[in-house]
Amino acid sequence: MGEPLLELRSATVDYRTASGLVPAVRGVDLRIDAGQTLGLAGESGCGKSTLAMAVLRLLPRTAMIGGEILLGGENVTDMSWGRLRAVRWAEASVVFQGAMHALNPVRRVGDQIAEPIRLHGKGSVERVDDRVGELLEQVGLPARRARAYPHELSGGQRQRVMIAMALACSPGLIIADEPTTALDVMVQAQVLTLLSRLVDELDIGLLMISHDLSVLASTCQRLAVMYAGRIVEQGKAVDVLRAPRHPYTKALAAAFPTIGDASSRLSPRGLAGDPPDPSDLPGGCPFHPRCPSVLPECSGTDVLLRPVSEDRTSACLLEVEP
Amino acid sequence: MTSSIAWQRRRAAAGRVWAQFRTDRGGLIGLAVLAVIVLLAVLAPLISDRSGLDVTHATGGILQPPGNGFLLGTDESGRSVLLLLLWGSRISLLVGLAATLLSVGVGTIVGVLMAHFGGWAQAVLMRVTDFFLVLPSLVLAAVLSTVLTPGIGSIIVAIGATAWPTTARLVRSQTLAVESRPYIERSWALGAGHWHVIGKHVLPAVAPLVFANTTLNVANSIITESTLSFLGLGDPNSPSWGSMLHNALQTGAVTARAWWYLLPPGVAIGVVVLAFMMCGRALEAVLNPRLRER
Amino acid sequence: MTQGESTLLRADDVSVRFGAARAVDGVELDIRAGEIIALVGESGCGKTTLARTLLGLQQPTSGRVLYEGKPLPTGNRGLREYRRHAQLVLQDPTGALNPRHSVYEAVAEGLRIHRVPGDERALVADALSRAGLRPPERFFGRVPHELSGGQRQRVVIAGALALDPSVLIADEPVASLDASVRGEILALLLRLRDELGLAALVVTHDLGLAWNIADRVAVMYLGRIVESGPVEQVLTAPSHPYTKALLSVLPESEGPATVLAGETPDPSRVPTGCRFHPRCPLLAAGLPDSVASRCRTVDLPIVDGAESGVACHAVEVATAR
Numbered sequence: 030m031g032e033p034l035l036e037l038r039s040a041t042v043d044y045r046t047a048s049g050l051v052p053a054v055r056g057v058d059l060r061i062d063a064g065q066t067l068g069l070a071g072e073s074g075c076g077k078s079t080l081a082m083a084v085l086r087l088l089p090r091t092a093m094i095g096g097e098i099l100l101g102g103e104n105v106t107d108m109s110w111g112r113l114r115a116v117r118w119a120e121a122s123v124v125f126q127g128a129m130h131a132l133n134p135v136r137r138v139g140d141q142i143a144e145p146i147r148l149h150g151k152g153s154v155e156r157v158d159d160r161v162g163e164l165l166e167q168v169g170l171p172a173r174r175a176r177a178y179p180h181e182l183s184g185g186q187r188q189r190v191m192i193a194m195a196l197a198c199s200p201g202l203i204i205a206d207e208p209t210t211a212l213d214v215m216v217q218a219q220v221l222t223l224l225s226r227l228v229d230e231l232d233i234g235l236l237m238i239s240h241d242l243s244v245l246a247s248t249c250q251r252l253a254v255m256y257a258g259r260i261v262e263q264g265k266a267v268d269v270l271r272a273p274r275h276p277y278t279k280a281l282a283a284a285f286p287t288i289g290d291a292s293s294r295l296s297p298r299g300l301a302g303d304p305p306d307p308s309d310l311p312g313g314c315p316f317h318p319r320c321p322s323v324l325p326e327c328s329g330t331d332v333l334l335r336p337v338s339e340d341r342t343s344a345c346l347l348e349v350e351p
Numbered sequence: 352m353t354s355s356i357a358w359q360r361r362r363a364a365a366g367r368v369w370a371q372f373r374t375d376r377g378g379l380i381g382l383a384v385l386a387v388i389v390l391l392a393v394l395a396p397l398i399s400d401r402s403g404l405d406v407t408h409a410t411g412g413i414l415q416p417p418g419n420g421f422l423l424g425t426d427e428s429g430r431s432v433l434l435l436l437l438w439g440s441r442i443s444l445l446v447g448l449a450a451t452l453l454s455v456g457v458g459t460i461v462g463v464l465m466a467h468f469g470g471w472a473q474a475v476l477m478r479v480t481d482f483f484l485v486l487p488s489l490v491l492a493a494v495l496s497t498v499l500t501p502g503i504g505s506i507i508v509a510i511g512a513t514a515w516p517t518t519a520r521l522v523r524s525q526t527l528a529v530e531s532r533p534y535i536e537r538s539w540a541l542g543a544g545h546w547h548v549i550g551k552h553v554l555p556a557v558a559p560l561v562f563a564n565t566t567l568n569v570a571n572s573i574i575t576e577s578t579l580s581f582l583g584l585g586d587p588n589s590p591s592w593g594s595m596l597h598n599a600l601q602t603g604a605v606t607a608r609a610w611w612y613l614l615p616p617g618v619a620i621g622v623v624v625l626a627f628m629m630c631g632r633a634l635e636a637v638l639n640p641r642l643r644e645r
Numbered sequence: 646m647t648q649g650e651s652t653l654l655r656a657d658d659v660s661v662r663f664g665a666a667r668a669v670d671g672v673e674l675d676i677r678a679g680e681i682i683a684l685v686g687e688s689g690c691g692k693t694t695l696a697r698t699l700l701g702l703q704q705p706t707s708g709r710v711l712y713e714g715k716p717l718p719t720g721n722r723g724l725r726e727y728r729r730h731a732q733l734v735l736q737d738p739t740g741a742l743n744p745r746h747s748v749y750e751a752v753a754e755g756l757r758i759h760r761v762p763g764d765e766r767a768l769v770a771d772a773l774s775r776a777g778l779r780p781p782e783r784f785f786g787r788v789p790h791e792l793s794g795g796q797r798q799r800v801v802i803a804g805a806l807a808l809d810p811s812v813l814i815a816d817e818p819v820a821s822l823d824a825s826v827r828g829e830i831l832a833l834l835l836r837l838r839d840e841l842g843l844a845a846l847v848v849t850h851d852l853g854l855a856w857n858i859a860d861r862v863a864v865m866y867l868g869r870i871v872e873s874g875p876v877e878q879v880l881t882a883p884s885h886p887y888t889k890a891l892l893s894v895l896p897e898s899e900g901p902a903t904v905l906a907g908e909t910p911d912p913s914r915v916p917t918g919c920r921f922h923p924r925c926p927l928l929a930a931g932l933p934d935s936v937a938s939r940c941r942t943v944d945l946p947i948v949d950g951a952e953s954g955v956a957c958h959a960v961e962v963a964t965a966r
Contacts, residue, residue: 072823073794183908184688213687213850218894218904240824243896277825284824287897288856288880295835297857299828303793319825356749356786364745533740540700541755541804542728544721551754552743 032102034202034234035061035084035121041095042079042088051308053079055258056096058334063201066228066235068245068266070281071255072304077238078126080255081204084236085117101201118145121202122195124188127211131191132179138190139165139175145197164193168223185216192223202234209244221248242282246270254278257305257315260334264341274343276320314346322347371637378633384626392440403434404590414602414609424611426595427602435590436615442591443623446506447573453511454572455565458518463557465519466526467549480516488513492575496584503586510575514568521564522557529556559638566631570624577620592616651678652714653812653844654699654731658947659708661694665913668694670868671708674950676812681838681845682950683855683876685891686865689909692848695865696814699846700733729759732805736817738797742789748773748800749785755808768807775841776803777833795826802833813837813845819854831858852891856880863950864888867920868912874953884955886927918942919958927959 042054054076061067071077082088084098086105098105101120108116122145125131133141142161162172168189179187188208195203205224209217225248228235239245245252245266252266254277262275273279280300286293302319305311311318317327326346334344372378391398402408409429417424423432465476483491492509499505529535529552538548579585580593587594595616599605604612654676661669669691676682676699686692697703699710701717701724710717712731718724732755735741742751752769755761761768773781776799789797798818805813815834819827835858837843847859855862855876862880863873864887872885883889890903905924910916916923922940932940939958948954955961 072825185908214852214891214894215687215905216908218902221896222902222904241896247896280825284827285897286853286857288852288892288895290856293857294877295858297828297831297835299830299832300825301829303795303826304823356747359786360745360747360750360788533735533737534743536702537733537735537741537801537804538754539702540728540733541808542725542758543754544725544758547758555745 033060033062033099034065034101035059035236036099037080037096038099039096040080040083040098042076042083043093043095045091045093046308048308050093052258052310053092053307054083057255057258057260059253059260061202061234061236063234064228064232065251066237066249068249068252069236069238069255070240070242070245070252070278071238072240072281074257074304074307075255076258076307077255078206081123081206081236081238084204085121085123086113087123115149118195118200119149119198120200121204122198122200124191124195124203124205124208126207132187134179136178137175138177138179138182142175142190142194142197145194149198160197161193164196165190167196167227168193169219183216184212185219188212188216188220189223192220192227196227196231199231200233202236203228205235205237207239208237210239210241217244224248240281241285242270242278243285254281257310258307259315259344260342261316261344262342263334268341274337274341274348275345276322276347277316280321314344368637372633375633375636377629381626381629381633384622385630388440388623388626389444391437392444395437395441399434399437401438403431404438406430414604414607414612416609417611423615424609426612427598427604432595432612432615435595436592436619439590439592439595439616440619440623442503442586442589443573443576443593443620446503446510446576446591447569449507450510450514450572450576451565451568453507454514455518455561455568457511458515459522459557459561461515462519462522463526463549463553466523466530467545467553476519480519483513484516484520486513489575489578492579493582493584496579501586503589506576506579506585509579510572514571514575518561518564518568522561525557525560526553529553563631563635563638566627566634570627570631573620573624573627592620652676652951653678653712654846655711655951656695656699657709657711659695659698659705659710661691661698661703662706667868667912667915669698669705670912670915671947672865672868672870672950673947674699674863674870674873676844676846678811678844679838679842680861681834681847681859683859683862684846684848684865685850685852685855685862687850687909689867689912690865691868691912692865693816696733696816696846696848700731700814701727702733725759728755729808730810731812731814732808732810734798734801734805734813734815734818737821738794738801739789739821741801742797744789746788747785748787748789748792751789751800752804752807755804759808761808769803772803772807773800775806775837776800777829778803793826794822795829798822798830799833802830806837811842811844813843814848815845816848817850818847820849820851834858852880852895864891867909867915869920869945869956870948870950870954871921871956872954873948873950878953884960885921885957886925886959887921890926917944919945919956932959 037057037059040054040057041052043050043052057080069077079088083094084100084105094106100116139161142164143157146157146160161175165172165174170186170189182190209220212220221244224235237245237249249266252269253260253263254275256277262269262273262278269278270282273282283298300319305315313328313330314332317323320327324346330346332344332346334342337343337348406428412425413427413429415421415425421431423436426432426435461476461480465473491513495509495512496505499508535548535552538552576591577593580591581596583597585591585594599612652675656672656674659669659672672695684692694703698705712727717727749769752772753765756765756768770781773784778784778796778799819830822830834845838845849855859876861874862876863870864885866887872879872883872888879888880892883892890905892898893900894902894904903926907924918941922928928937928940936958945956948956
C-alpha cells in the first residue's frame, strides 16, 4: 500500500467570528487510499462540509486550519498558491451539493466542463472538445448535450454534469458533498450506480458525504460518523450500519426505516433536541444531552475515539468499557 | 398585550437598525447636518424677523457685501441674504419633503397593486408608469407648473407627478420578490385575503427599501424645486433658494460680482442634498443585507 | 385509533392542466377521518399540484374536489371558510415563516384572519403546546432565525392547528430537516391523528416515511395513481412494476435493484397506452404479445385511491386467470 491519497491527522478548522473562535472541526483523523471509498455521515453543523472544503483550501478567509491535511503526502496548508491551483481539480475535485446552484446558468454545460481542462492547460481546442464528449459519455449523457444550458437539463442530468466536471482533469480523489440529497429515489439510484462504476473503472478514491447512512453504506467500503466536529464512530460500512456501536449512529440508522421492518411501522424514531451549535457545545460528551443511553459520567467526560473491536472505533463510554 | 409583542419586535428591530447606522460615519455626519438645518428652518420664526423679507421693509443698501450687520450682505432690494437663506430653507425643505411624500406614496401604491394583482391591472399600470418614466421629468414639471395656478401646491404636485415612476418600479420588483416566498403561500392557505397579504406581509417587507429610497428622493426633489425656481417657474412670492439664484442672475449679481448672493444658496442646496444622500446611502447599506435574505 | 368510513375530502376525477402539460390527469382519491394517507411519487408526477388542488389553492381543469360530500366553494369568501377545515404544512419551514414576524404572530395569523373569537393568547399557547413546543410562552417572542429547523416546522404545524382543522395536508414535511429530527415531527403527526382524530395527506418521495406513519399509500406516476392500498400490502408486496422498481432501489432493500433508465417524461408528452410502458422493466423483459400490445396502445382505467387497486395490464391478466 503506497502513500494514501488523503490523510488527515488531528485536523481542526476554526472560524473567526465577532464573538470569538468557533470550532467547526475538532480533531479528525482519516485516511483514504487509492481506489478506496469512505462515507462521512452527519447532519447540519457537524463539520463534514467544512472538512471537505478544507481539503482543497476552499474555505473562507475567516477559517483557520490546524493539524495536517495531506493530499498525496503534501500538506495542503503549506502549499504555495501556485501549487494549490495546480493541485485543485487535477489531484482532487469536488462534486458540490445542489448542482442547480453550482452550475453557471448563462454558460453552456460543455464550456463549464471544459473550464478546468483549459485552466490546467491540458490540450488544444479539438482535444478539449473530444475530452468533454468523452466525459459526458462516461457519465451516461450523449456528447451533444454539451451544448445545452443548465436549465434545459433535469436534476439528475445536472448532477451527472457535475460528476463529469469533477472527472475532467482525471483526479485521484473525488469528494462528493451530498451528491444525491435533493434527488428522487430513482435518480439517486442512477447517480450512485454511476459513482460506483466510475470508482471501479478509474480506480479513484471517493469521499462521500451524506446524512443518509444507508446510501453511504451501499456505495462506500468504510463509514465514519461525525458529530459536533469529531468522528464518533468509524469502521466497515456494512458492519457499522448493521451493528452500530454508538448511540448517535443508532439514531441516524433508525431515522430512515427499513421497509418491511415491523418495529418501525407506525413508530418513527428520532432524537430529542437538535444538532448542537458549534459555538455552544455541551460539556463532556457533546452528544450527552440527546443520548438515549446517557450515563452520569457522560456530562463530565469528553470521550475520544477508541478501538472497540476488530476494525471499529467508537467514541462512547458505553462501548469502550470492556 | 398580544400586540405589544409585535411592538417589542419592532422596537428591537429599530434598535438594531440604529446601532448599525451609527457605525457609518458618513451617515452620522449627514444626519447631524440635516438635524441642524431642519432645526434652524423650524425655529426660523423664533430666531429671525419675518418682516425683513418684505421688500418694503428692507433696510440695507442694494447688493451690499457682507458687513455692517448683514452677515451675508444684501440682495437687490436691500434684504438680508442670510434672512432669505434661512427662510428659503423652509420652502426648499417643505417642497422637497412634500413632493417626495406624494411621489413615494403614489409610487408605492401603484407598485404594490401592479405586482400583487398582475393580469390586466399590471398591464395597464405598467404602461402608465412607463409613459411617465419616459417623459423628461423637468419638462413635464415645467409644463405642469405653468398650467396649474402658481403657488407652492402646484410645484409640489408637479415634482411629485414626475418622480413616482421610479419608486413604482422599485416597489413592484420588491413586491414580486416577496410574494414568491413560501410564507405568502402559507398566508393564502390560512385563508388570507388580498388586504391581509398586502398589509401584513408585503408592505412591511417593502417599507425599509422605500424608506431608504425616500431619503434619496428628497434630495432629488429639492434639486428639482431649485431648478424650477431658478428657471423662473416657481412661486414668485416664496423666497426659496432656487428663486434666490434666479433673482441673482436676473438682477445682474454676476456682473456686479455679488458672490455673497450667488454662493450661499448654491452651497446650501449642495450641502442639504449631500447630507440627504449620505443618510440615504447609510440607510440602504443597513437595510439592504436584511432585505436580501431575511 | 379510529378509522371511520367517513370520507372527509375527495378528489373526483380531478385533472389539472397547464397548457399542454397534464400535471394531474384524472385522479380519484379519498381522505378519511383519522387516517394518514401517503401520496408517493417522484418529482413531476403531479403530487404537489394535486395537494394544492385539494386545498383549493389551484383550480382543477376538470373534475371536482368534495369536502364532506359538497364541492369546494369558488370565490374568496367561500374558500376562506373552507380553510378552517383543511390546512397546509409546507416543505421548507424556513421559507414558510415570515422572517420578521415572531412565533406568536405567525401562529396567531390564522386566528386573526378568521376573527376567531376567544382569548387569542390562550389559543396560541394551546396550539404551540399541541405542536410540542412547551412551555409555549417561552416561544412567543422568538423570531424564526432563533429557532432550529425542527422547531420552525412545529411552529408551522401550530399555525395550522390553531384553526382546528380536520384535515392536514403536508408537502414533504421532513425533507428539509436533519435526520435525527425527522422522527419527532413524524411522531407528532401520528400523535395528532391519535389524539385529535386529525386526518392527513402526506405528500412525499420517501417510501420509508410512508412506512413510518401512513395507513394507506397511493403511488403516482405522471399524473395518475398507478397503485394504491394499505401500506403493509403495497410496500411489502407491490403489484405495479413502478412500485416494485422504486422499492428495489432503496439502499437497504435486499435483492437486485431495478434501476429504471432515463427520467420521468415531460407531463406535456404523456406516452400513449399505459403511460409507464416506455420504462417498464416487465415489458422490456418480455410479455405475451396480447398483453404487450395493450400496454402500448390501451390506456388504463383510473385507479380509485379510495380502494386498493393497480393500473397495470399485466397484473389484470394475472388476476383474471
